[in-house]
Amino acid sequence: MIxxxxxxxxxxxxVGGLTFPFSLLAxxxxxxCPDCQVVWEKEEKLTALLRQAGELRLRRPELWSExxxxxxxxxxxxxxPIWQTVTAGALGTLAVGLIVLxxxxxxVDREPVPISxxxxxxxxxxxxxxxxxxxxxxxxxxxxxxxxxx
Amino acid sequence: MRRFFYASAGLALVIVLSAVAYWxxxxxxxxxxxxxxxxxxxxxxxxxKVRWLIRLPDxxxxxxxxxxxxxxxGLVMKTGAVExxxxxxxxQLRSPQYSLTSRPLESHQMxxxxxxxxxxxxxxxxAHVGSRRAGGKICPVISVAPVNRGLYVRRLTVDPDTxxxxxxxVVGSGGEVLQRLEWLTVTFIxxxxxxxxxxxxxxxxxxxxxxxxxxxxQKIGVSQCxxxxxxxxxxxxxxxxxxxxxxxxxxxxxDSACPFCRAPKEGxxxxxxxxxxxxxxxxxxxxxxxxxxxxxxxxxxxxxxxxACATQPALSERQGGATVPIALPSSLPVGRR
Numbered sequence: 001m002i003x004x005x006x007x008x009x010x011x012x013x014x015v016g017g018l019t020f021p022f023s024l025l026a027x028x029x030x031x032x033c034p035d036c037q038v039v040w041e042k043e044e045k046l047t048a049l050l051r052q053a054g055e056l057r058l059r060r061p062e063l064w065s066e067x068x069x070x071x072x073x074x075x076x077x078x079x080x081p082i083w084q085t086v087t088a089g090a091l092g093t094l095a096v097g098l099i100v101l102x103x104x105x106x107x108v109d110r111e112p113v114p115i116s117x118x119x120x121x122x123x124x125x126x127x128x129x130x131x132x133x134x135x136x137x138x139x140x141x142x143x144x145x146x147x148x149x150x
Numbered sequence: 151m152r153r154f155f156y157a158s159a160g161l162a163l164v165i166v167l168s169a170v171a172y173w174x175x176x177x178x179x180x181x182x183x184x185x186x187x188x189x190x191x192x193x194x195x196x197x198x199k200v201r202w203l204i205r206l207p208d209x210x211x212x213x214x215x216x217x218x219x220x221x222x223x224g225l226v227m228k229t230g231a232v233e234x235x236x237x238x239x240x241x242q243l244r245s246p247q248y249s250l251t252s253r254p255l256e257s258h259q260m261x262x263x264x265x266x267x268x269x270x271x272x273x274x275x276x277a278h279v280g281s282r283r284a285g286g287k288i289c290p291v292i293s294v295a296p297v298n299r300g301l302y303v304r305r306l307t308v309d310p311d312t313x314x315x316x317x318x319x320v321v322g323s324g325g326e327v328l329q330r331l332e333w334l335t336v337t338f339i340x341x342x343x344x345x346x347x348x349x350x351x352x353x354x355x356x357x358x359x360x361x362x363x364x365x366x367x368q369k370i371g372v373s374q375c376x377x378x379x380x381x382x383x384x385x386x387x388x389x390x391x392x393x394x395x396x397x398x399x400x401x402x403x404x405d406s407a408c409p410f411c412r413a414p415k416e417g418x419x420x421x422x423x424x425x426x427x428x429x430x431x432x433x434x435x436x437x438x439x440x441x442x443x444x445x446x447x448x449x450x451x452x453x454x455x456x457x458a459c460a461t462q463p464a465l466s467e468r469q470g471g472a473t474v475p476i477a478l479p480s481s482l483p484v485g486r487r
Contacts, residue, residue, distance in 0.1 A: 127443055131236050
């Protein structure tokens with residue numbers, strides 16, 4: 001991936017059109033990557049030739065045909081196959097979908113809870129234990145109403 | 151074109167900043183009201199008349215007016231012929247047919263309980279959702295929404311001057327009001343200030359694992375039902391999320407003739423009254439019954455009861471060795487009119 005980007009940037013690097021941090025990173029990568037180094041050397045030579053073109057054009061009219069030959073000799077960058085684009089798109093969509101699902105998913109209680117309306121005396125005793133130990137008399141209302149609604 | 155771009159970007163920035171400032175101001179105001187309300191609850195106890203409404207699981211609602219008074223350093227709530235007395239020494243329900251009393255035998259405060267105010271901030275989101283007229287004043291209505299599932303949203307109408315909660319509503323998942331308490335008349339009585347100590351970190355992790363998210367273990371204790379000679383003893387763990395109390399009770403009881411001590415044989419179930427759920431679970435051929443009581447949804451209460459039944463945690467203060475005994479009154483003033 002990095003090679004692809006660096007090789008795209010080499011023409012700008014060769015003419016000095018790449019700004020500071022990118023030029024440094026590209027040069028660093030080129031110094032370490034043999035493939036990119038080959039491309040860079042070709043690009044550098046081509047740029048040097050193009051710079052001399054103005055001077056040589058008058059003297060050597062056959063220069064352009066030579067340049068053309070050299071350009072043809074450089075292997076053209078292969079276009080990305082369509083299956084790669086489609087797979088990348090599908091994977092990206094899947095990843096985004098998963099993230100959305102994780103963030104927004106609220107698990108639903110599958111089993112319906114059968115709620116009884118009848119407050120047996122035993123449960124009243126349990127509410128009393130709750131009030132006694134928690135010291136929270138606000139639920140006394142439920143106890144009172146449970147007694148009233150029996 | 152460039153000028154248009156800069157103008158649009160500036161306008162968008164101003165709108166975003168205004169929205170953030172508005173939201174922050176609203177949340178800050180709501181929290182300031184809640185903090186004031188908590189301070190009032192710590193320092194004062196209200197007494198007076200309360201209009202109550204409670205929704206039953208069949209969809210019907212019951213309502214009435216209750217009288218709340220303070221007696222023998224306890225709280226009395228009386229509606230119709232039914233009276234409930236709650237104090238540190240016990241809890242008593244009195245009706246024309248019978249009297250039901252329970253009293254704590256032991257109570258131990260957990261050392262690492264962080265405090266209700268801190269838990270409330272981490273487990274709930276508050277918002278200023280409107281205003282209503284109460285007692286000749288325009289009072290803000292604050293919505294207290296839980297972060298975790300299985301709990302109910304509360305709408306509190308708070309007196310802006312004192313911080314007293316004039317009306318509290320518990321709202322169900324469908325927007326229906328499960329329980330409403332509205333003070334009609336009120337007088338304030340100062341609470342006795344309890345000494346609060348900052349305690350070292352410790353706790354019973356095994357028991358906390360079965361608690362719902364956001365809940366922390368507050369107390370463990372033993373309570374006894376004194377309705378009959380068999381006297382059901384319940385070992386209990388009390389947990390809180392800052393707003394709601396949840397009690398996990400372990401009841402060891404064999405066959406009894408007393409209806410208050412006759413526990414379900416096996417299986418599990420849940421009973422609901424208003425926002426209060428009582429869930430129980432007992433394994434086959436087990437003598438221990440696990441009961442969960444609290445203002446949580448029935449499904450959450452049942453889940454906690456089932457997981458307690460499956461893991462069988464020990465509800466003893468010796469488990470963690472991280473408790474402080476709470477001094478209980480030796481006498482039992484309950485039952486005295």
